[in-house]
Amino acid sequence: MKRIVVDVNRCAGCRLCEMTCSFRHENEFSSSKSRITVLKEDFFGLDLPVTCWHCNPCSAMESCPSNAIQRKMNGLVYVEEEKCVGCGKCVESCVIKAIKLHPEKNFPLICNQCGGKPLCVQECPTKALAYIEVEIEKPKLPSQILAETLKRWKIIA
Amino acid sequence: MPKTFGYAGKILRINLTRKEVKTQPTEKDLMLNFLGGRGFNAKRLYDEVGRHVQSLSPENKLMFATGPLVGTAFPLGARFNVSAKSPLTGIFGDSNVGGHFSAEMKFAGYDQIVIEGKSPKPVYIYVKDQEVQLIDAQHLIGKDVYETTEVIRSDLGDRSVQVAAVGPAAENLVLYAGIFVNLARPAARTGMGTVMASKNLKAIAIRGTGSVKIANSKKFWKIVDEIKEETYAHPQYWPRRIMGTTRILMLADRLGILPTRHFTSATFEAAARVSGERLAREFNVKNRACFSCIVPCSRFYVIREGAYAGLFGEGPEYEALGSFTARVGNSDLELALKAIDLANRLGLDAITAAECIAWAMELYEKGELTKKDTNGLELKWGNGEAILALIRKIAYREGFGSILADGVRKAAEKLGKGEEIALHVKGLEIIQADPRGLKGYGLGYAVASRGADHLRSEPFIELSDDPEKGKELFGVPEATLRLSYRGKGKLVRFFENWCAIIDSLEVCKNLAENMELLPFKKAAEIAEAVTGIHFTEGSMFEIGERIVNLERAYLAREGIRRKDDYLPERFIKEPLPNGNSKGAVFEIEPMLNEYYAEREWDLKTGIPKAEKLRKLGLDYVVEDLRRNGVNID
Numbered sequence: 062m063k064r065i066v067v068d069v070n071r072c073a074g075c076r077l078c079e080m081t082c083s084f085r086h087e088n089e090f091s092s093s094k095s096r097i098t099v100l101k102e103d104f105f106g107l108d109l110p111v112t113c114w115h116c117n118p119c120s121a122m123e124s125c126p127s128n129a130i131q132r133k134m135n136g137l138v139y140v141e142e143e144k145c146v147g148c149g150k151c152v153e154s155c156v157i158k159a160i161k162l163h164p165e166k167n168f169p170l171i172c173n174q175c176g177g178k179p180l181c182v183q184e185c186p187t188k189a190l191a192y193i194e195v196e197i198e199k200p201k202l203p204s205q206i207l208a209e210t211l212k213r214w215k216i217i218a
Numbered sequence: 219m220p221k222t223f224g225y226a227g228k229i230l231r232i233n234l235t236r237k238e239v240k241t242q243p244t245e246k247d248l249m250l251n252f253l254g255g256r257g258f259n260a261k262r263l264y265d266e267v268g269r270h271v272q273s274l275s276p277e278n279k280l281m282f283a284t285g286p287l288v289g290t291a292f293p294l295g296a297r298f299n300v301s302a303k304s305p306l307t308g309i310f311g312d313s314n315v316g317g318h319f320s321a322e323m324k325f326a327g328y329d330q331i332v333i334e335g336k337s338p339k340p341v342y343i344y345v346k347d348q349e350v351q352l353i354d355a356q357h358l359i360g361k362d363v364y365e366t367t368e369v370i371r372s373d374l375g376d377r378s379v380q381v382a383a384v385g386p387a388a389e390n391l392v393l394y395a396g397i398f399v400n401l402a403r404p405a406a407r408t409g410m411g412t413v414m415a416s417k418n419l420k421a422i423a424i425r426g427t428g429s430v431k432i433a434n435s436k437k438f439w440k441i442v443d444e445i446k447e448e449t450y451a452h453p454q455y456w457p458r459r460i461m462g463t464t465r466i467l468m469l470a471d472r473l474g475i476l477p478t479r480h481f482t483s484a485t486f487e488a489a490a491r492v493s494g495e496r497l498a499r500e501f502n503v504k505n506r507a508c509f510s511c512i513v514p515c516s517r518f519y520v521i522r523e524g525a526y527a528g529l530f531g532e533g534p535e536y537e538a539l540g541s542f543t544a545r546v547g548n549s550d551l552e553l554a555l556k557a558i559d560l561a562n563r564l565g566l567d568a569i570t571a572a573e574c575i576a577w578a579m580e581l582y583e584k585g586e587l588t589k590k591d592t593n594g595l596e597l598k599w600g601n602g603e604a605i606l607a608l609i610r611k612i613a614y615r616e617g618f619g620s621i622l623a624d625g626v627r628k629a630a631e632k633l634g635k636g637e638e639i640a641l642h643v644k645g646l647e648i649i650q651a652d653p654r655g656l657k658g659y660g661l662g663y664a665v666a667s668r669g670a671d672h673l674r675s676e677p678f679i680e681l682s683d684d685p686e687k688g689k690e691l692f693g694v695p696e697a698t699l700r701l702s703y704r705g706k707g708k709l710v711r712f713f714e715n716w717c718a719i720i721d722s723l724e725v726c727k728n729l730a731e732n733m734e735l736l737p738f739k740k741a742a743e744i745a746e747a748v749t750g751i752h753f754t755e756g757s758m759f760e761i762g763e764r765i766v767n768l769e770r771a772y773l774a775r776e777g778i779r780r781k782d783d784y785l786p787e788r789f790i791k792e793p794l795p796n797g798n799s800k801g802a803v804f805e806i807e808p809m810l811n812e813y814y815a816e817r818e819w820d821l822k823t824g825i826p827k828a829e830k831l832r833k834l835g836l837d838y839v840v841e842d843l844r845r846n847g848v849n850i851d
Binding site: 070187216 | 325532
């Protein structure tokens with residue numbers, strides 16, 4: 062399936078992806094309401110956008126006590142808002158920490174790839190994001206990407 | 219509360235003496251007449267921090283202000299302004315910085331944060347939306363900027379919290395300590411970090427979950443698209459992405475304006491070796507960007523071999539690079555990176571620190587200082603060991619370092635020598651561009667409201683040396699010729715007003731001004747689309763004019779007059795010895811007369827005329843100045 066992937070060398074951490082995402086889905090600008098989140102480690106100069114990989118199986122889906130997290134025919138994970146009790150179990154269990162709760166409505170914010178034309182990818186100024194076919198079901202963990210990147214930059218041996 | 223667009227709508231006041239936290243709605247008058255950021259701070263500083271307030275007393279107020287475009291997808295960056303009465307200059311203090319703090323402030327719900335009083339013991343402030351806590355900071359005392367930021371982020375258990383911190387230099391009350399965000403981004407100038415530390419405040423940590431709403435999204439995205447298209451097609455886009463401001467070093471060398479060995483030369487034989495080009499080729503691994511910026515011009519470097527192998531970090535910008543290379547006669551790029559890293563960690567303003575060091579080096583080279591005076595340091599041009607040692611000594615106020623810790627003006631006073639080569643205006647040290655080869659910039663240094671500084675006017679158009687532009691913009695072809703004196707009053711007035719607007723919208727001057735992406739008309743359009751308040755090209759120009767005049771009134775109240783609008787003797791008397799501006803000196807009188815006339819300020823005193831202030835709606839300032847004994851007519 063098609064997924065949003067990141068080239069960590071290119072990402073400069075401007076967070077325009079967060080801004081375009083929150084505006085597209087919530088009609089306002091807010092990092093807390095975007096479906097994509099840029100993790101930043103200033104000391105190592107690392108900027109890493111994280112968004113739902115739509116893993117199969119999905120640990121967030123498995124942890125949900127009210128079966129609010131479901132999968133569509135096309136493979137995308139989504140939330141049935143009326144079933145969600147806002148417990149935040151999904152936030153804890155997502156392996157790449159791609160989920161946060163809407164700060165006011167308390168349901169999980171999960172990327173829906175803008176229906177096949179993800180705006181964050183389109184708007185990324187450094188082309189660090191791409192939307193391509195990837196059959197790998199398990200994403201790399203942010204900690205692993207950090208370690209690999211620091212090695213590549215020869216910051217750590 | 220009524221819906222606000224663009225603005226957060228609230229101002230946070232924290233009194234550290236009384237441990238009191240208050241919020242108030244953002245005054246409508248501020249939005250309409252002062253726009254945001256620098257304008258907000260200028261107004262409040264004028265109104266609340268008067269002539270009798272001592273810079274390092276609890277009565278001084280430290281203000282952080284962001285702008286209406288910050289926290290949106292407007293793609294020209296997101297900055298904020300820090301202002302207070304300056305301990306370095308004793309007058310209007312002010313510094314502007316990018317990074318990610320500013321947007322977080324908006325998401326937390328504040329347009330401005332005003333810090334008053336003095337905490338009885340060291341604290342840091344943690345703002346999480348409406349919740350404000352004063353947290354004990356005893357464990358952070360003595361820690362450098364990097365450590366402080368790290369410890370606060372792990373104490374709070376939140377990697378995304380934005381931190382504005384000061385280092386040991388500020389704690390030791392070095393008069394030019396900065397406030398640092400995202401580790402390596404300082405609001406460095408005029409000693410704002412010193413004011414913060416004098417209040418026993420080590421850091422401000424901020425996190426917001428709120429949002430910014432805009433009034434007219436259709437118009438907003440239309441303007442954003444136009445600006446993006448222009449940016450990507452701009453000839454400066456790639457040079458800026460690859461080198462950021464460090465690209466200026468070679469440019470300055472070519473023009474013969476690169477301050478070398480304390481302005482005794484205008485070109486540096488080792489320029490290529492310490493250039494942005496070399497930095498990009500050999501050391502940079504990636505770009506970094508401020509919040510919502512489409513030109514990620516900040517760079518992350520790694521040194522992989524040699525004496526400083528294992529050093530890595532974000533930056534530097536041209537000012538710091540020029541400071542610790544040409545200005546101090548150092549041709550070792552890696553050493554410069556080390557010096558800048560050290561200055562950042564200890565929390566110093568690199569420009570002022572380098573001027574103090576270069577000044578001492580010149581005196582040493584001339585035999586006016588000896589090893590006895592300098593604690594055994596051999597202050598020869600480019601002596602790396604001595605440079606690093608002096609940075610530490612300054613930050614910790616040790617021995618000779620303590621003399622340099624109060625800035626170059628006071629250092630000359632204390633030593634009783636070197637006054638004629640102490641390169642500052644109104645107590646603020648001059649930046650890395652020789653005014654003898656850039657007359658408009660020089661006039662800008664002379665009249666800038668925070669002392670010698672290019673960012674108050676930055677008339678970059680002078681570098682074009684294109685008379686057609688001068689004719690078109692000001693009706694004076696010479697206005698845009700860098701070695702000419704004519705038309706510079708008009709030039710500087712125009713650019714000062716423009717910079718005031720950009721500093722108040724809190725977007726990036728590199729893009730908005732240097733790349734000409736946000737002229738007055740477009741600034742009005744985007745401000746209106748975001749805030750819903752009606753702005754025009756004319757009203758924007760007037761807001762810029764109002765801010766500049768109010769800052770000037772602040773200076774007038776502090777006793778600043780025409781006699782203070784001059785450059786140091788070196789630029790007046792010593793012709794440039796080499797390079798593409800060879801032979802040039804700097805004469806200010808004709809330019810100053812033209813500038814005051816353009817500004818409608820009194821020719822003899824440099825004080826704004828009462829009629830001018832009234833035209834700008836600043837009637838109360840006229841009364842206030844008179845009450846304070848200022849002769850204004």
